[in-house]
Amino acid sequence: MTELLTVRDLRVDFDTPSGPVRVIDGLDLTVAPGERVALVGESGSGKSVTAQAILGLLPTARVTGSVRLDGQELVGASRRILRQVRGNRIGLVFQDPLSSLNPVMTIGRQVMEPLLIRGVRRAEARRRAIDLLARLGVRDAARRFDDYPHQFSGGMRQRVVIAIAVIAEPDLLIADEPTTALDVRIQAQVLSLLDEIAAERRMAVLLITHDLGIVAGFAQRVVVMYAGREVEQGPVDEIFGRARHPYTRGLLAAVPRIDERHQGRLPTIGGQVPTPAQRPDGCAFHPRCSSTVDACRSEVPLLLPRAAAHRVACHVATRHAEQVTEV
Amino acid sequence: MTLLRVENLVKSFPTGYRSPPVTVVKGVSFTLDRGEILGLVGESGSGKSTTARCVARLLPADSGRVVLDGRDVLGASGRELRSLRRDMQMVFQDPYSSLNPRMPVGEAVSEPLLVHGLVTGRAALRRRALELLRMVGLEEEHLDRYPRSFSGGQRQRIAIARAIALEPKLLICDEPVSSLDVSVQAQVLNLFHDLRERLGLTILFIAHDLAVVRHLCDRVAVMRGGEIVEIADSDTLYDNPTHEYTRSLLAAVPIPDPRRERARRGVGTG
Ligand SMILES: Nc1ncnc2c1ncn2[C@@H]1O[C@H](COP(=O)(O)OP(=O)(O)OP(=O)(O)O)[C@@H](O)[C@H]1O
Ligand SMILES: Nc1ncnc2c1ncn2[C@@H]1O[C@H](COP(=O)(O)OP(=O)(O)OP(=O)(O)O)[C@@H](O)[C@H]1O
Ligand SMILES: [Mg+2]
Ligand SMILES: [Mg+2]
Numbered sequence: 001m002t003e004l005l006t007v008r009d010l011r012v013d014f015d016t017p018s019g020p021v022r023v024i025d026g027l028d029l030t031v032a033p034g035e036r037v038a039l040v041g042e043s044g045s046g047k048s049v050t051a052q053a054i055l056g057l058l059p060t061a062r063v064t065g066s067v068r069l070d071g072q073e074l075v076g077a078s079r080r081i082l083r084q085v086r087g088n089r090i091g092l093v094f095q096d097p098l099s100s101l102n103p104v105m106t107i108g109r110q111v112m113e114p115l116l117i118r119g120v121r122r123a124e125a126r127r128r129a130i131d132l133l134a135r136l137g138v139r140d141a142a143r144r145f146d147d148y149p150h151q152f153s154g155g156m157r158q159r160v161v162i163a164i165a166v167i168a169e170p171d172l173l174i175a176d177e178p179t180t181a182l183d184v185r186i187q188a189q190v191l192s193l194l195d196e197i198a199a200e201r202r203m204a205v206l207l208i209t210h211d212l213g214i215v216a217g218f219a220q221r222v223v224v225m226y227a228g229r230e231v232e233q234g235p236v237d238e239i240f241g242r243a244r245h246p247y248t249r250g251l252l253a254a255v256p257r258i259d260e261r262h263q264g265r266l267p268t269i270g271g272q273v274p275t276p277a278q279r280p281d282g283c284a285f286h287p288r289c290s291s292t293v294d295a296c297r298s299e300v301p302l303l304l305p306r307a308a309a310h311r312v313a314c315h316v317a318t319r320h321a322e323q324v325t326e327v
Numbered sequence: 328m329t330l331l332r333v334e335n336l337v338k339s340f341p342t343g344y345r346s347p348p349v350t351v352v353k354g355v356s357f358t359l360d361r362g363e364i365l366g367l368v369g370e371s372g373s374g375k376s377t378t379a380r381c382v383a384r385l386l387p388a389d390s391g392r393v394v395l396d397g398r399d400v401l402g403a404s405g406r407e408l409r410s411l412r413r414d415m416q417m418v419f420q421d422p423y424s425s426l427n428p429r430m431p432v433g434e435a436v437s438e439p440l441l442v443h444g445l446v447t448g449r450a451a452l453r454r455r456a457l458e459l460l461r462m463v464g465l466e467e468e469h470l471d472r473y474p475r476s477f478s479g480g481q482r483q484r485i486a487i488a489r490a491i492a493l494e495p496k497l498l499i500c501d502e503p504v505s506s507l508d509v510s511v512q513a514q515v516l517n518l519f520h521d522l523r524e525r526l527g528l529t530i531l532f533i534a535h536d537l538a539v540v541r542h543l544c545d546r547v548a549v550m551r552g553g554e555i556v557e558i559a560d561s562d563t564l565y566d567n568p569t570h571e572y573t574r575s576l577l578a579a580v581p582i583p584d585p586r587r588e589r590a591r592r593g594v595g596t597g
Contacts, residue, residue, distance in 0.1 A: 188581075210508045216583045216587075241585075250510065252583065268510060
């Protein structure tokens with residue numbers, strides 16, 4: 001299968017007062033045309049920085065490695081090319097949707113903008129914008145077309161941001177926590193619309209979210225990040241049914257389920273995500289892990305097996321069981 | 328044993344010059360037993376936070392009755408009100424803005440004790456602060472650190488430690504885990520569970536995540552448009568919802584199981 005997006009050995013360094021800090025450390029990622037991939041991991045694991053690096057939105061960071069969209073290299077590409085890619089080929093929903101709207105421009109104008117830039121005529125752009133907003137569950141979309149962002153509730157603004165990202169029919173949508181401000185019924189509506197659009201137009205989606213319930217229903221493939229590295233990836237059924245990395249298993253176990261009569265304590269992962277400046281040697285997860293071998297403390301585990309659909313970066317999962325010492 | 332009784336609570340807000348006020352809480356009634364955790368769910372804007380704030384006397388209600396432990400809350404004033412305020416503490420969604428960035432967390436946690444004159448003397452305050460921090464899973468080394476050096480989940484636990492400093496009878500939590508990721512959320516939910524077991528704390532728990540509510544709460548009230556449309560014990564409500572609105576809410580909750588999700592949403596994958 002030819003990939004739409006291919007990220008190879010992505011590294012992102014930020015300059016901080018105490019020196020350069022590597023926030024993303026050798027990430028590989030692919031998205032095929034029309035594919036829906038979820039990027040998950042705890043807060044601070046580097047999901048948003050990855051999305052921004054793909055789109056060339058980190059002017060102050062040092063980004064190395066390769067990001068190819070249909071073969072075209074984006075790392076180091078000119079601003080003109082990057083702007084073109086962002087306008088036409090990749091739609092983006094920022095994690096903080098409320099700050100990405102222009103407060104002094106009407107909602108309608110902002111949703112039409114990507115079409116107008118492409119030369120679509122105004123009346124046509126307006127029709128399509130209203131239609132899309134209505135499909136996203138914005139009530140009275142036509143009447144509210146000339147409202148300003150502050151007149152919309154948080155949930156409505158979030159849907160506007162999604163509309164702006166998909167109206168020009170990009171090949172890839174990168175959506176960073178697109179439904180967090182929505183209540184469950186609106187969330188379900190927005191997700192099924194994204195489903196529909198993705199299918200209709202063969203739009204690929206890279207979905208970044210904390211919500212493993214959403215991942216289960218939306219994604220075909222899941223990439224799990226920890227401390228700036230990928231620790232496991234695989235088809236959605238594999239990840240939910242046969243996760244191999246202790247971190248992935250810990251995340252899944254910590255989620256309360258609505259279909260279970262479970263009271264009492266939830267299993268938790270002890271400790272917290274290290275800051276990029278204090279990433280432990282070896283496997284970054286080892287201080288929080290309950291079954292480690294010596295190698296965990298000294299060698300960064302590789303994602304294995306290399307060519308397999310389900311890959312894991314864990315010494316214990318990929319080595320002999322008898323070497324395991326319980327800590 | 329009933330700890331809290333809310334009867335016919337009504338609250339409206341003015342909408343501006345010459346337009347009539349809009350009523351956002353329209354006669355809400357419920358009770359909470361001692362040691363019970365009641366979940367309050369419902370769509371955005373349904374009046375959950377407003378109800379909670381009226382109960383806690385952070386907002387004046389238009390009418391209705393709130394009785395905590397036999398004492399009238401809405402009509403209280405002076406000493407009576409001060410003592411009621413001590414017995415009802417709130418925890419909010421945002422652990423970042425609810426702590427003073429310039430106060431070491433040990434002081435933040437014991438400040439309410441100082442304010443209410445319950446503990447005096449630096450050493451005694453520090454001892455109590457440490458007890459409270461330990462209760463929420465933090466340690467002595469954390470006492471003198473500032474909020475910014477804590478993770479979101481730790482900050483929320485610090486906010487909870489502060490809220491329980493006065494040994495309140497009722498804890499009102501407005502979306503206390505909504506801004507936390509799953510692993511940290513699990514830590515905080517476990518903390519609520521333990522506090523109820525150990526201190527017999529009674530909790531009114533507002534959340535939009537219905538799975539979280541099922542996990543933690545004994546009973547659940549569903550609000551819509553300023554009214555409670557259904558209230559029942561958790562298993563009854565989740566297994567046999569009677570109100571159409573409750574059913575539609577439950578049907579929209581994603582389940583972290585790909586096969587079931589695909590079946591439920593009728594989408595094909597692969
Ligand atoms: N401009 C920056 N300079 C220095 N460090 C940064 C910068 N932006 C992000 N970081 C750090 O990079 C790490 C990853 O951040 P990122 O925002 O990608 O996390 P995330 O996985 O999206 O988390 P969340 O789930 O909370 O959104 C964090 O430790 C963050 O503090
Ligand atoms: N100070 C205020 N002035 C005017 N209207 C208000 C005020 N506070 C709340 N409202 C309105 O009251 C209604 C109920 O708000 P409330 O915050 O109680 O809802 P909620 O159920 O907590 O929603 P969410 O899930 O979004 O937090 C909303 O329509 C809101 O716009
Ligand atoms: Mg992020
Ligand atoms: Mg609220």
